[in-house]
Structure formats: structure tokens, C-alpha cells
Amino acid sequence: MKEKLSELKETVARLLKDRTVDFFIAYQAGHSQVEPIPFFLTTAEHVENLFLNNFCAHNLSKYLLDYLAGDEVVGVLAKGCDLRALKRLLTDHRVERGRVFVVGLPCIGIYDRKKVQEVYPAGLVEVVEEGEEVILRGETGDKRVPRKEYLLPRCLTCPDHNPEFYDLLLGEKVANGPLAEEDYSDVRALEEWAPGERRRYWTRQFERCLRCYACRNVCPACNCRVCCFDVAEPRWLGKGTSLDEQEMFHFTRAMHVAGRCTGCGECERVCPVNIPLMKLNKKLAKDIGALFHVPQAEIPTEVEPLGQFRLGDPDEFN
Amino acid sequence: MSKNPMVPNPATITKITSETGSGDVKTFRVVFDDPSLAEGFTYRSGQCAMLSVFGVGECMISITSTPTRPGFLEFSVKKVGRVTDALHEAREGDKIGLRGPYGNCFPLEKMKGKNLVFVGGGIGLAPLRSLINNVLDNRKEYGRVDIIYGARSPQDLVFKEELFQNWPKYQDTHVYVTVDAGDEEWKGPVGFVPPYLEEINPSPEGAVAVTCGPPVMIKFVLQSLAKMGYTDDQIITTLEMKMQCGIGKCGRCNIGDKYVCVDGPVFSVDQLQALPDEF
Amino acid sequence: MTKVLPQGKLKDFLKDTMDKYSLVAPVREDGVVVLKPTADPEAVVTDYLNTVTSPKDFFFPQTERMFRFQKTEGKIRVEETTWQGKRVIFGVRPCDLGSLELIDRVFQEGEYEETYYLARRENTTVVGLACSSPGPTCFCTTFGITPGSPEGADLMLYPDGEGFVVEVLTEKGEALAQQTETLLEDQDVDLAEVKGRFEGLKVPLGDHLSVDGVAAKLDGMFEHPVWAELSPRCLGCGICTYLCPTCHCFGMTDEVRGDQGVRLRCWDSCQFSDFTRMAGGHNPRPTKKERVRQRFMHKLNYYVHRFGRYLCTGCGRCLEKCPVGLTMVHVIEKVNDSGTREVAVNE
Numbered sequence: 001m002k003e004k005l006s007e008l009k010e011t012v013a014r015l016l017k018d019r020t021v022d023f024f025i026a027y028q029a030g031h032s033q034v035e036p037i038p039f040f041l042t043t044a045e046h047v048e049n050l051f052l053n054n055f056c057a058h059n060l061s062k063y064l065l066d067y068l069a070g071d072e073v074v075g076v077l078a079k080g081c082d083l084r085a086l087k088r089l090l091t092d093h094r095v096e097r098g099r100v101f102v103v104g105l106p107c108i109g110i111y112d113r114k115k116v117q118e119v120y121p122a123g124l125v126e127v128v129e130e131g132e133e134v135i136l137r138g139e140t141g142d143k144r145v146p147r148k149e150y151l152l153p154r155c156l157t158c159p160d161h162n163p164e165f166y167d168l169l170l171g172e173k174v175a176n177g178p179l180a181e182e183d184y185s186d187v188r189a190l191e192e193w194a195p196g197e198r199r200r201y202w203t204r205q206f207e208r209c210l211r212c213y214a215c216r217n218v219c220p221a222c223n224c225r226v227c228c229f230d231v232a233e234p235r236w237l238g239k240g241t242s243l244d245e246q247e248m249f250h251f252t253r254a255m256h257v258a259g260r261c262t263g264c265g266e267c268e269r270v271c272p273v274n275i276p277l278m279k280l281n282k283k284l285a286k287d288i289g290a291l292f293h294v295p296q297a298e299i300p301t302e303v304e305p306l307g308q309f310r311l312g313d314p315d316e317f318n
Numbered sequence: 319m320s321k322n323p324m325v326p327n328p329a330t331i332t333k334i335t336s337e338t339g340s341g342d343v344k345t346f347r348v349v350f351d352d353p354s355l356a357e358g359f360t361y362r363s364g365q366c367a368m369l370s371v372f373g374v375g376e377c378m379i380s381i382t383s384t385p386t387r388p389g390f391l392e393f394s395v396k397k398v399g400r401v402t403d404a405l406h407e408a409r410e411g412d413k414i415g416l417r418g419p420y421g422n423c424f425p426l427e428k429m430k431g432k433n434l435v436f437v438g439g440g441i442g443l444a445p446l447r448s449l450i451n452n453v454l455d456n457r458k459e460y461g462r463v464d465i466i467y468g469a470r471s472p473q474d475l476v477f478k479e480e481l482f483q484n485w486p487k488y489q490d491t492h493v494y495v496t497v498d499a500g501d502e503e504w505k506g507p508v509g510f511v512p513p514y515l516e517e518i519n520p521s522p523e524g525a526v527a528v529t530c531g532p533p534v535m536i537k538f539v540l541q542s543l544a545k546m547g548y549t550d551d552q553i554i555t556t557l558e559m560k561m562q563c564g565i566g567k568c569g570r571c572n573i574g575d576k577y578v579c580v581d582g583p584v585f586s587v588d589q590l591q592a593l594p595d596e597f
Numbered sequence: 598m599t600k601v602l603p604q605g606k607l608k609d610f611l612k613d614t615m616d617k618y619s620l621v622a623p624v625r626e627d628g629v630v631v632l633k634p635t636a637d638p639e640a641v642v643t644d645y646l647n648t649v650t651s652p653k654d655f656f657f658p659q660t661e662r663m664f665r666f667q668k669t670e671g672k673i674r675v676e677e678t679t680w681q682g683k684r685v686i687f688g689v690r691p692c693d694l695g696s697l698e699l700i701d702r703v704f705q706e707g708e709y710e711e712t713y714y715l716a717r718r719e720n721t722t723v724v725g726l727a728c729s730s731p732g733p734t735c736f737c738t739t740f741g742i743t744p745g746s747p748e749g750a751d752l753m754l755y756p757d758g759e760g761f762v763v764e765v766l767t768e769k770g771e772a773l774a775q776q777t778e779t780l781l782e783d784q785d786v787d788l789a790e791v792k793g794r795f796e797g798l799k800v801p802l803g804d805h806l807s808v809d810g811v812a813a814k815l816d817g818m819f820e821h822p823v824w825a826e827l828s829p830r831c832l833g834c835g836i837c838t839y840l841c842p843t844c845h846c847f848g849m850t851d852e853v854r855g856d857q858g859v860r861l862r863c864w865d866s867c868q869f870s871d872f873t874r875m876a877g878g879h880n881p882r883p884t885k886k887e888r889v890r891q892r893f894m895h896k897l898n899y900y901v902h903r904f905g906r907y908l909c910t911g912c913g914r915c916l917e918k919c920p921v922g923l924t925m926v927h928v929i930e931k932v933n934d935s936g937t938r939e940v941a942v943n944e
Binding site for chain 1: 835
């Protein structure tokens with residue numbers, strides 16, 4: 001991905017110079033190699049600080065919600081997964097296509113910072129891909145590890161190595177096709193547990209929840225104008241923390257994004273206390289797929305399985 | 319009283335007065351249930367107290383009664399949110415919680431011997447009322463008193479009995495009332511407070527102006543006073559921020575390094591100039 | 598002679614502690630190390646850089662029950678709740694020890710005391726654990742704290758060879774040392790030398806980051822463009838404030854069932870959009886710019902004005918956990934790099 005940096009710089013500089021976009025959202029270097037951070041460029045001079053490597057995980061299209069009020073055209077760098085998130089926002093009529101200029105970024109996988117840091121807590125210089133393996137190259141030497149084991153979970157089953165649509169594509173398209181079929185194995189494993197065991201597992205997870213709302217704030221499906229949990233009256237959720245309130249929050253959110261979750265896993269990635277939120281989302285995606293005969297519940301469609309009502313529906317609408 | 323400043327003391331609403339035509343402002347007279355508190359609670363004009371509606375929450379309200387008339391506290395409350403809505407549901411005899419008093423107060427010592435100009439808008443007359451009655455109860459210690467007050471409509475005027483009957487009876491005390499828009503019965507002046515203030519044009523000589531009201535009114539009143547020759551240290555106002563603890567701990571009512579709950583709510587304009595523009 | 602707790606006696610030390618105190622200690626759970634009440638010495642770990650959550654949680658809990666109230670026929674009864682307990686918090690790192698002293702000032706000084714915090718503080722014995730190998734996100738030395746600073750601890754443990762060199766700092770620490778005295782061996786160890794070794798450890802990030810003059814510089818930077826530049830990437834979540842060992846803002850809320858209820862004091866975050874929104878709708882900090890500015894101005898300027906110290910101890914949690922790298926280090930670097938010219942906006 002790094003090799004596309006100079007092309008990205010040229011592209012963004014041009015887009016800003018010729019006023020195709022008013023500003024551009026991409027990545028800049030963070031505290032270390034494994035944590036690039038979002039970067040808002042307003043002038044062509046900023047491109048010198050652009051950064052790109054295979055740790056650029058953040059879905060930048062969620063930021064578009066911060067600019068609904070204006071009339072700027074916002075440029076955004078989007079991988080396949082980010083594009084699905086953008087499609088979510090477009091499908092939900094939250095963002096106007098005409099106000100977004102998409103620079104597509106083909107991607108064969110983003111590395112999971114947490115996993116890499118277990119091997120290399122500090123001093124990582126770069127990650128070099130060699131077929132099925134990667135070399136973690138650092139100040140204290142190289143470590144060769146299996147590539148699949150160090151990717152973000154979402155990348156293993158990613159169907160969109162190339163963004164579905166874009167205004168401009170960076171570099172050449174890459175070979176598509178997921179590295180692994182989505183078999184919901186982690187969900188199936190949970191389903192096999194005894195109810196009491198499952199209860200204990202989720203209790204431990206939600207008791208750890210800090211209610212920091214990072215999962216909600218980063219989620220492209222959580223795009224309501226005002227979140228029901230931020231409303232003072234009626235107060236759906238107490239300010240106090242307890243297992244009840246935490247569950248109320250997570251279950252409500254999971255149900256609200258059910259059928260709309262794009263499977264990006266950003267919620268789980270940003271959770272500071274490692275709550276496996278994607279297990280909830282995937283369970284719902286799996287069930288929706290089975291119940292409504294939707295092949296890929298994570299792909300936004302104009303008519304969602306849970307977003308429509310048919311007169312012939314066997315269930316009453318209440 | 320509990321050593322813990324966060325625990326409210328039970329108190330009883332003994333009288334409720336609806337101030338406005340629509341009833342969106344009510345004045346609550348409140349007496350502490352604990353007799354030692356009812357007698358021992360002291361405060362100064364400009365200070366606030368936390369009112370609790372148990373089960374709903376708390377809100378910080380300025381004390382509109384004057385310490386010169388002890389025995390009870392009064393709060394004029396506009397219906398704007400959860401807690402104030404609940405307060406408006408209360409009836410005489412109902413129990414609420416009370417803790418305080420909080421914040422600083424109007425600088426009465428500095429105002430002694432001066433001509434006083436009070437400029438109020440809407441519910442902003444509530445904190446001024448404490449000060450005005452305090453001054454009038456010690457009438458001889460102050461110079462001329464001008465009270466300039468406005469509301470959106472005649473229906474929105476508060477403390478009408480005092481405005482039109484009680485206050486003008488005091489010696490050298492002049493009350494001017496305007497409304498943004500009149501109605502069939504309104505015979506008084508019509509117009510916004512700032513131009514009306516300029517029209518009355520009380521002299522800055524030996525004067526102190528105190529203004530309270532909606533932020534936009536204060537903004538223009540300050541401009542008018544400056545135009546009329548008042549210097550920043552002659553003008554006093556109050557600020558409002560969202561508050562929760564009232565004791566300078568919860569960290570939300572700060573403007574720069576000043577906490578409105580303990581360092582305010584009363585500020586002179588020269589003090590305001592030193593604060594960042596974030597209120 | 599210096600007291601030493603042999604490595605092999607650590608579990609017994611915790612067990613003996615639990616005879617008299619309840620124990621809060623670092624426990625590994627689903628891939629993260631959290632501070633938790635535990636009754637199992639076997640679950641306690643010492644091989645962590647720092648805990649994800651900070652010890653403030655046990656003095657300033659996320660939800661504190663302040664009082665109960667009961668409405669009965671024309672009456673209201675308010676019953677204050679006070680925390681009852683005797684607790685030991687084990688394994689607190691020097692940065693977090695320092696943070697307790699910073700929160701103490703807020704809740705203790707001034708006209709009023711925050712009695713809930715102080716009650717927990719008074720009845721808790723803090724066992725510090727010096728850091729043998731500071732990590733890539735550590736910058737305690739920026740704020741004058743070292744991997745061996747014991748300030749804020751009642752009893753400090755310095756890992757040394759096959760055990761922990763013990764330093765008793767307060768009466769509470771002395772009481773704990775007595776409780777566990779059969780396990781502490783008197784050895785011929787030079788405490789000052791051991792401490793000196795920890796104090797001299799390199800903290801790569803902190804050693805290169807200076808905060809000198811930052812507070813003064815920020816006096817003139819309220820309207821500086823740096824805030825508009827930093828804030829767009831903020832997610833507006835509460836990770837930084839909730840994990841920060843020095844953030845201490847809170848709100849209050851009532852929970853009610855029928856005629857009775859409780860008032861809770863809960864953590865709140867200056868990064869949340871409703872933090873300063875008033876009942877009428879006005880919000881003095883309406884966008885991420887004002888909210889991000891508030892957080893860093895509070896830590897690097899406002900608090901300094903009030904209490905004479907920076908409200909940060911360089912624990913590195915924001916570096917570790919902020920999903921968008923809006924960290925204390927980044928902001929200090931930005932302030933150090935920026936000109937002090939004041940730019941008037943909206944003019």
C-alpha cells in the first residue's frame with residue numbers, strides 16, 4: 001500500500017488545487033508505524049504529511065456526517081470496506097453522493113495492530129508481505145509470521161478488495177475474492193455453549209464496558225441525527241453504569257444496526273476493553289441471512305430485510 | 319445539615335405564584351423542614367441554590383428573595399427542561415430538596431452611595447429582584463435607583479406587583495418597563511431594552527449598572543452602556559452555564575479557569591473581558 | 598535493613614492482605630489487564646505495562662450511589678450513603694499513584710469537600726509497583742514522575758531480582774506491612790540504591806518530551822488554529838476521559854422506582870456533545886473544536902492556574918487507546934511547535 005503514497009500525494013494535491021474537493025480526508029503518521037491516524041487536508045501543501053501503510057484501518061467515510069450542514073465537496077480515501085460504509089450512509093440518505101469525491105484504494109488486507117504489537121510492542125519499522133507470510137521488520141530484527149493470522153478479522157472474509165465504486169482509483173485493481181469464506185464459526189461456537197455458560201461470558205464482557213460510546217461513534221450504521229441514548233427526555237438509558245444499562249445499550253444498538261451492519265468491525269477494533277462486539281453483530285447477520293434468505297447481510301441494499309413491510313407478511317406489524 | 323455538600327435538605331413549598339400570562343414562570347416560596355436551617359440559612363443577593371425534585375434531578379436557580387426579609391427563600395423558575403417542568407407540576411405543600419447557597423454575590427459594598435441602574439430582561443429580573451429589594455430595604459445607603467425592564471410581551475412580564483406598585487413608591491426610585499410587542503391593553507412603551515435604556519440615558523457619573531437577561535440582550539445592553547459612557551468596571555452582570563455539583567468539582571461550568579458555580583455567577587464586565595469567549 | 602517480599606511469597610502476601618482488607622488487583626481478562634476486585638490471589642498478575650483502566654475507578658467510581666430518598670405521605674426522607682470498607686489496591690504504577698494526588702486536590706481543596714471520594718481514599722491502602730521496563734507509550738518523566746516514584750503510595754514495591762523491595766511510606770502502609778509481616782524478610786539491601794536505579798530508568802518518549810512553558814504558552818492560544826486542526830478527527834467518544842487516571846468530571850442522575858430512589862454520581866465526559874448543553878438548548882461548546890480544546894486546556898492550563906501542576910502524569914493510556922491518536926503527546930508537541938500569535942476568529 002505504501003507504494004501508492006506518491007500517487008496519492010499527487011492526486012490529492014491536484015484535487016485540492018483545482019477545487020474538485022474543498023478538503024480531503026486521508027491518513028497521516030501517528031505515534032508509531034502501527035497507528036496511522038485520520039488526516040484532514042485543506043491545502044495542497046498538506047500532502048507532504050500524507051501517510052499510507054497496511055495499518056490504515058480507520059473508516060474515514062463516517063466523518064462525512066460531520067459536514068452535512070455545509071455545501072463543501074469532501075474528498076475521501078476509501079478501501080473496499082470503507083466504501084461499503086459509505087454505501088450505508090448513501091443508502092440511509094444521510095450523505096449526498098454529489099458532495100463526496102471518492103478516491104478508491106484497492107487493498108488486500110489491513111494488519112491488526114493489537115496482534116502485531118504482541119509480537120512487536122515497539123520499534124516496528126514496516127511490514128513486508130511475502131505471499132502467505134509477512135515479515136515484521138523492526139529495529140531489533142525481523143520476525144516472519146503467517147499473514148492471515150495478523151490481519152484484521154474483517155479482512156479475512158472481505159469480499160471487496162477493490163471498492164465497488166469510486167470517482168478515481170488509486171493504482172491498479174487487485175485480485176478479488178475473500179481469503180476465507182464467512183462460515184460464522186465463532187458464532188456457531190457460541191451457539192453451542194450451554195445458556196448459563198453464554199450468560200456468564202456476556203456478563204463478563206458487558207460488566208467491563210465503560211459506556212464510552214466509541215463503538216457507536218465509529219459505526220457507519222449508527223448514523224441517526226440524534227442517538228436515542230443522547231436524548232435527555234425520555235431517558236432511555238440511565239447515566240449510571242450497571243450490567244442492565246450496559247446490556248440495554250449494546251442489545252439496542254445491535255438490534256438497531258441488525259441488517260444494516262456492514263461488517264467492518266470498527267466497533268470491536270476501537271473498543272478499549274476488548275468486548276467482542278462483532279460476535280453480536282455476526283450472530284444477527286447470520287440469523288437474518290437464514291431467516292430472510294439474504295446471501296450477504298453485510299452488503300447495504302436499498303431495500304433491507306428489516307427495513308421493509310409486506311402486506312403478505314405472516315407476522316403482524318406490531 | 320449534613321457535612322456532605324451534595325446531599326439536599328428537605329424543604330416545603332409554601333407558596334406558588336404564577337408570574338406570566340402563560341404560566342411558564344412561577345415563583346416558589348420555600349421553607350426548610352429543619353427549623354435550625356430555616357433560621358440559620360444565610361445567603362447574599364446574587365447567590366444561587368440547587369433545587370432537587372427527587373426522582374427527576376436538580377437545577378441551579380438564583381435566589382430571588384432578599385436576605386433582608388428572612389424566614390423563607392424564593393425562586394422564580396422558567397419551565398425549560400426536565401427539572402423545571404417537574405417543579406412546575408408541584409403544588410403548595412410539596413417537598414423538594416435544597417442545598418446551597420452557592421456562588422458569589424453582587425458587590426453591595428461597592429454599590430453603597432452610588433446611583434444604581436438595573437437593566438433586566440425576561441426571567442433575568444429574578445436575580446436582580448433579590449438585589450433591588452435588598453437595596454430598597456436599605457434605601458438611604460444608595461443614591462438614585464433606575465430600574466429598566468423588558469419582556470417579549472405584557473404577558474411575559476414578571477413581578478408585576480413590585481414593578482408597578484411597590485418599587486415606584488420608594489424615594490428616588492424610577493421604574494421603566496417596555497415590551498418587545500404590545501397588545502390591546504398595553505399602554506406603556508414598546509421596543510427592545512437596549513434602545514430604551516439609551517433613551518432613558520441614566521448618567522454614568524457615580525453609577526453602577528447591573529444587567530441580567532438573555533445573552534443576546536446582555537450583549538446589546540453592554541454596547542449601549544459603553545456608548546453611554548459606562549466603563550467596564552461600572553457594569554456588573556451574571557452568567558449562566560450548565561451546572562451539576564454547584565461546588566466546583568464536577569468540571570462543566572468553567573469558562574477558562576473560572577468555575578461559574580463558585581467564582582460566579584456575578585462578574586463585572588472587566589472580569590469578563592479576561593475570560594475566553596466560551597459562554 | 599530493608600524489608601523484602603520474596604517473589605514466591607507474593608500470593609501469600611495477597612492472601613494475608615485479604616484477611617483484613619478487600620483486594621483490588623490487576624487481573625487478565627479476555628486479553629486485557631484490568632483492575633478488579635478479586636478474591637483469588639492466583640488470578641493476580643504483575644507482568645503488565647499498565648492496567649487498561651486506572652485506579653481512579655476505585656476512589657471515584659463510574660457510578661457512586663450518593664443517597665437514597667423515600668417519599669412517604671407528605672414527607673421526604675433523605676438517607677446519605679457512605680462507603681464502608683477497608684481496601685487494598687495492589688500494583689499501582691507510579692504514573693497512576695501521581696494521578697491520585699492530582700484528583701485529591703480537586704476533591705479536597707476549596708470551600709467544599711467531595712466526601713464520597715475522600716471516604717474511599719481514607720479507607721484504601723495503595724500498594725505501588727515500580728516499573729522495570731517503561732513502554733513505548735510511557736512519558737511520566739515529562740511530568741517529573743519516574744518509574745520509581747512512590748508519591749501517592751502507602752506501600753511501594755520495587756521489583757528486584759527474586760523479590761520486591763518494600764518501602765513503607767505512610768501509617769496505612771505500616772499497617773499493611775504489619776498485617777503481612779511474617780512474609781517480609783529483613784535483608785541487607787540499600788533501599789536508596791534500589792530506588793535510584795528505578796528513578797534513573799530511561800523513559801524514551803518522556804525523556805524527549807518537554808512540557809516546560811506549555812501552560813504559559815497556552816494562555817495565549819485559546820483562539821489558536823491548532824484546535825481546529827486537531828479536532829476534526831476526534832470521534833467524540835469517552836475513551837480518553839474514561840481511561841485517563843486524572844479526568845474527574847461527573848454528572849448526577851436520579852433513578853426512581855415508585856416512591857423511592859437513589860441519586861447517582863456518574864462519570865461524564867467533556868467530549869460528549871451534551872456535556873455543557875443547557876436546558877434551553879444553548880451550548881457554549883457546540884462542536885468538537887471547543888470540546889477538544891476544553892480537555893487539553895483543562896489539563897495543560899486551567900488546572901495549572903488553579904493548582905500549580907499539570908493534570909497529566911504521562912501514563913500513556915490515551916496513546917494506547919485513542920482510536921485517532923488525539924493524544925496528550927501529540928497536543929504538547931503541537932503547542933511546542935506552534936507560534937503564539939493569537940488569531941481572532943469570527944471577526
